[in-house]
Amino acid sequence: MPHGTEGASVTFVMDTSFWTATVIFLLAYALIISEKVHKTVIAIFGAALMLVLKILHQHEAFHMEEYGVDWNVIFLLISMMVIINLMRPTGIFEYIAVKSAKAGKGDPFRIMVVFAIVTAVLSALLDNVTTVLLITPVTLLIADALDVDPIPYLISCALASNIGGTATLIGDPPNIMIASKARLNFMDFIYHLTPVVLVLMVFYILAIKIIWGKKLVTRDELKARIMSMNEKEAIKDPVMLKKSLFVLGVVLTGFVFHGMLHFQPATVALFGAGLLLLLSNTHEPHHVLAEVEWPTIFFFMGLFIIVGGVVKVGLIKWMSLEVLKITQGNLFATSMVVMWFSAFASAIVDNIPYVATMNPLIIDMAKQLWPDFSGLQLLHHVDLMPLWWSLALGACLGGNGSAIGASANVIVVGMSEKTGKRISFMKFVAYGMPIMVMTVAVSTVYVWVRYYILKI
Amino acid sequence: MKAKDIMEPVKEYLSPDDTLKEAVNKMRVCRKDDKRVGVKGMLVLDKDRRLLGILSIKDILHTIVPFYLSSTLSEFTWDGMLENMAGKYADRLIKDIMTKEIISVPENAPLMECADFVVRHNLQRLPVLNEQNQVIGIIYIRDIYYALVKTLFDEKEVCE
Numbered sequence: 143m144p145h146g147t148e149g150a151s152v153t154f155v156m157d158t159s160f161w162t163a164t165v166i167f168l169l170a171y172a173l174i175i176s177e178k179v180h181k182t183v184i185a186i187f188g189a190a191l192m193l194v195l196k197i198l199h200q201h202e203a204f205h206m207e208e209y210g211v212d213w214n215v216i217f218l219l220i221s222m223m224v225i226i227n228l229m230r231p232t233g234i235f236e237y238i239a240v241k242s243a244k245a246g247k248g249d250p251f252r253i254m255v256v257f258a259i260v261t262a263v264l265s266a267l268l269d270n271v272t273t274v275l276l277i278t279p280v281t282l283l284i285a286d287a288l289d290v291d292p293i294p295y296l297i298s299c300a301l302a303s304n305i306g307g308t309a310t311l312i313g314d315p316p317n318i319m320i321a322s323k324a325r326l327n328f329m330d331f332i333y334h335l336t337p338v339v340l341v342l343m344v345f346y347i348l349a350i351k352i353i354w355g356k357k358l359v360t361r362d363e364l365k366a367r368i369m370s371m372n373e374k375e376a377i378k379d380p381v382m383l384k385k386s387l388f389v390l391g392v393v394l395t396g397f398v399f400h401g402m403l404h405f406q407p408a409t410v411a412l413f414g415a416g417l418l419l420l421l422s423n424t425h426e427p428h429h430v431l432a433e434v435e436w437p438t439i440f441f442f443m444g445l446f447i448i449v450g451g452v453v454k455v456g457l458i459k460w461m462s463l464e465v466l467k468i469t470q471g472n473l474f475a476t477s478m479v480v481m482w483f484s485a486f487a488s489a490i491v492d493n494i495p496y497v498a499t500m501n502p503l504i505i506d507m508a509k510q511l512w513p514d515f516s517g518l519q520l521l522h523h524v525d526l527m528p529l530w531w532s533l534a535l536g537a538c539l540g541g542n543g544s545a546i547g548a549s550a551n552v553i554v555v556g557m558s559e560k561t562g563k564r565i566s567f568m569k570f571v572a573y574g575m576p577i578m579v580m581t582v583a584v585s586t587v588y589v590w591v592r593y594y595i596l597k598i
Numbered sequence: 599m600k601a602k603d604i605m606e607p608v609k610e611y612l613s614p615d616d617t618l619k620e621a622v623n624k625m626r627v628c629r630k631d632d633k634r635v636g637v638k639g640m641l642v643l644d645k646d647r648r649l650l651g652i653l654s655i656k657d658i659l660h661t662i663v664p665f666y667l668s669s670t671l672s673e674f675t676w677d678g679m680l681e682n683m684a685g686k687y688a689d690r691l692i693k694d695i696m697t698k699e700i701i702s703v704p705e706n707a708p709l710m711e712c713a714d715f716v717v718r719h720n721l722q723r724l725p726v727l728n729e730q731n732q733v734i735g736i737i738y739i740r741d742i743y744y745a746l747v748k749t750l751f752d753e754k755e756v757c758e
Binding site for chain 2: 240282367370372375378557560
């Protein structure tokens with residue numbers, strides 16, 4: 143037991159349950175990567191195995207934050223989905239998209255830039271998947287109107303949404319998960335991540351200028367098609383639109399102040415969802431609730447339990463010790479390793495299971511480093527904070543690295559198939575990987591300068 | 599009466615490898631007896647006359663309406679878009695755009711079975727298959743109706 147002796151808090155042994163849990167965890171990961179079985183099915187079955195084989199007690203899985211389902215994440219996701227499902231039929235997203243195309247004056251590249259910015263902002267405030275689902279149809283329509291290749295627009299939409307989603311607590315699932323585990327609030331993300339995302343967007347726009355700037359051309363008479371569109375026709379339900387915007391305003395304000403008011407983000411979102419359901423006068427909440435992406439929700443729940451199992455048996459602690467050995471306790475080196483490893487890992491694996499694993503790993507690492515600290519003192523240790531931001535940046539931006547790196551990418555690839563011009567895996571990588579490397583490189587400089595040189 | 603008693607023979611049909619444009623042409627010049635009539639749908643059969651699908655004019659329109667149009671986006675189309683799309687999709691293969699889930703009846707199916715399918719699934723045509731699953735005829739909704747007409751009025755009355 144060479145690892146059992148390091149650090150005072152190490153109390154695990156590599157017994158049968160250690161190996162059982164480890165095998166379930168590794169098999170689940172392998173199956174998720176192989177895509178042979180639907181990831182949600184794997185997560186549910188893996189979680190059930192953790193319980194049946196008595197790695198975890200049901201009470202631990204259902205009611206304990208350390209080993210079980212993180213209900214803060216679950217309810218935040220469900221509530222935001224409900225709000226968006228109620229907003230969608232109003233036509234607001236089509237309105238914004240058509241308005242953006244007109245703001246681009248019908249010029250194909252300018253439209254691409256405006257779409258990238260709008261997609262990034264919407265991804266930051268809502269979530270990437272919804273944004274991409276709502277924006278891409280309009281993108282395809284505009285591309286047909288201008289008689290230009292829709293593929294660059296689709297790829298750009300996914301890339302911009304992954305960059306934009308990095309900016310806020312609610313923008314991307316990794317951030318939601320990190321916020322909950324590390325007890326960080328909405329304004330922490332605004333303060334630490336939004337500035338770098340703004341810089342990243344500038345770099346991104348320069349990059350797409352180089353990649354597609356000259357290739358996207360159209361004829362003047364086709365631009366007139368865009369300019370003659372009347373975005374107001376998109377609004378289907380002005381009354382519900384006003385209610386939705388009001389509730390969205392309440393929710394966003396709630397997020398800004400939730401730290402101060404001592405509310406969890408899920409409380410704010412749940413209040414918004416409840417309020418909008420009430421205001422919508424719906425007698426059929428059934429279909430609004432049915433449209434919640436239950437497979438995603440159950441994927442999260444299953445993963446939390448699977449990861450809880452390997453946390454309990456000590457696998458994660460063992461991994462954290464190994465990481466510390468490699469970086470020899472140097473926190474700058476650790477945060478760089480975390481950021482770059484997270485980026486490449488998220489490009490290959492779904493970033494949700496990845497972050498579910500990394501969160502407890504970082505907490506275990508912190509426990510090794512500062513055995514006398516606990517609670518918020520430990521989670522928000524000044525030397526630990528850059529690690530959280532590195533994890534968030536790596537895991538979110540890494541999503542751009544491949545066609546399966548993020549749900550948004552999977553959606554645009556699916557859309558491209560329907561247009562008859564499939565974006566191949568390698569084609570996506572050819573654009574996504576350089577963008578990922580560029581954005582992570584800029585983030586590296588940001589973390590290094592901000593937290594290790596300026597220390598602010 | 600049974601399906602085989604009222605079915606019409608299938609003389610012309612589409613091949614799965616026809617393009618949309620070829621299919622439109624075949625449907626346009628389809629003959630019935632000696633008259634050029636044009637049809638609103640045609641069966642898609644393989645070499646052994648086994649049923650692969652049906653292509654109707656609705657399937658054709660469905661193909662050229664872009665999938666991304668939704669109830670919220672149809673207002674943003676432009677004059678000439680349909681014509682553009684028709685050109686763009688003219689080379690799509692029939693096997694990719696035909697309706698593949700087809701309800702058919704065996705040759706000895708009673709007429710009530712045929713009528714039930716037509717009403718329940720809102721069908722215009724029912725292919726009739728023999729025991730080897732080959733298409734030997736087709737029943738249109740009107741053929742079943744004519745059978746009903748004949749029951750209510752004898753030949754003489756119909757003529758009058």
